[in-house]
Amino acid sequence: MDKYSPEERHQLILNLLNSRSKVMATELATQLGTTEATIRRDLRFLADEGLCKRIHGGALSFAPPSGTQEERLTNRNSEKQALALAALKLVKKGQLIFLDASSTHMLLASVLPDNLDLTVVTNSPAIASRLLERKTIKTILIGGELDYSVGGAIDITAVESINKFRFDLSFLGVCAWSSEVGFSAIHYQDREFKRSVVTRSGALAVLCTDDKVEALASYPFLDSQELDYLVCTEHSSSLQGYFSNIQCQLIIV
Incomplete structure (x- = not known):
């Protein structure tokens, strides 16, 4: 059984992206106590929501907010x-x-x-x-x-x-x-x-x-x-x- 619910995993992944800018599926799976397949589904969901950019084996955050x-x-x-x-x-x-x-x-x-x-x-x-x-x-x-x-x-x-x-x-x-x-x-x-x-x-x-x-x-x-x-x-x-x-x-x- 997964340690976190999907919603909790999504928020934890976004928190990590905010602090690191880049996350890898293998590391996330270990850190969040789940499988790489589950993490890949999470990253795909977050990317579809426009919250990150999928890359091979992980995800990137988008550029920091701009202003004048x-x-x-x-x-x-x-x-x-x-x-x-x-x-x-x-x-x-x-x-x-x-x-x-x-x-x-x-x-x-x-x-x-x-x-x-x-x-x-x-x-x-x-x-x-x-x-x-x-x-x-x-x-x-x-x-x-x-x-x-x-x-x-x-x-x-x-x-x-x-x-x-x-x-x-x-x-x-x-x-x-x-x-x-x-x-x-x-x-x-x-x-x-x-x-x-x-x-x-x-x-x-x-x-x-x-x-x-x-x-x-x-x-x-x-x-x-x-x-x-x-x-x-x-x-x-x-x-x-x-x-x-x-x-x-x-x-x-």
Whole structure:
């Protein structure tokens, strides 16, 4: 006889997904005192209800809830500040840098050095405003219709603007990462915009907060193997384990 009712198992599985972002059927079966077949049925039910994403042998949580760029800035702020400061190791003199619309990149813009003759291109007015008074940093704000939820321009006009540049280094905003599909975005148009940035970049960097690890958004845009630099915290053990085995420089804070 099962230790828990189906309803209790479903809630326990969701609780584990909220804390871990990824669960495996074999581990759940042992932990919840039931069979793998029962757990697979539970995961199938939860996926059909839109509460998780099935993967081979387990399930992933969806990307953490989003908000406006300013709203996201108040979430995990100290973690984002630490990532932004660590990312300064990647910035070199005379570079042309792209900063994607991202609350973490707002913090990065605020701490960029004044003495490196940098040129920063961004699709985010909030990021551009932080650089406006920095007279030694050239700032280019690309045009297009602003997306309220993303916090920047991601439409066809923005894509056409991106195609005028060849970036030395691009910092891409991400909604989620999983070992199954890599980095993903919540919105399709944002995915298309990010792919355009990828094609115009010499090197790609991601600043990844812990809540985005082993999660999934609807639109994958970057394979893990395409990334050059990853900045994450020491708590993201699964992320570190994966990227330590591929050609990507890890910066851990």
